Amino acid sequence: MAELVNPMITDAVTQSNVKVVGESPAMALSTMYQAMAHSTGVLFENAVAAQQQQNILAQASVNQGVMQIYSLDTTAAAGASEKVAQTGVSDNLTSLLTVLNAFNSR
Numbered sequence: 001m002a003e004l005v006n007p008m009i010t011d012a013v014t015q016s017n018v019k020v021v022g023e024s025p026a027m028a029l030s031t032m033y034q035a036m037a038h039s040t041g042v043l044f045e046n047a048v049a050a051q052q053q054q055n056i057l058a059q060a061s062v063n064q065g066v067m068q069i070y071s072l073d074t075t076a077a078a079g080a081s082e083k084v085a086q087t088g089v090s091d092n093l094t095s096l097l098t099v100l101n102a103f104n105s106r
Helices: 007-071 074-086 089-104
Strands: none
Touching: none
16 A cells, blocks of 8 residues: 655655755856956966967077077178178179170170
8 A cells, every 4th residue: 555645754755856946057057257357367377378488498599599699699690791781783783794794706
C-alpha cells in the first residue's frame, strides 16, 4: 500500500525544484560573463607582454646599431665615403657617352 506524503513536504520540494529551475538561466549567464571577463583579461595581458617584447627587441637593435657605428674605424669610414662620393651618376653618364661616341665613329 502506498504511503501518503504530507502535502507540506511535497509543496516544499516542489518549490525548491522551481527555485533551482528559475535561477539556472541567471547562473548560466553569470558564468558566461565571468568566462568572458577572464578571457578579456588574458587577452590584454598577452597584448602587454607582446608590446614589452617588441620594446626589448627595438632597444636591442638600436644598441646593436650604435655598437656597429662606434666600432667602425674612422679611416675606413672616410675611405668608403670617398668611394661612394666618386661613383656618381655623372661619372656613369660620361662613360656611357664615351662608349656611344665610340660606336658612332665607326
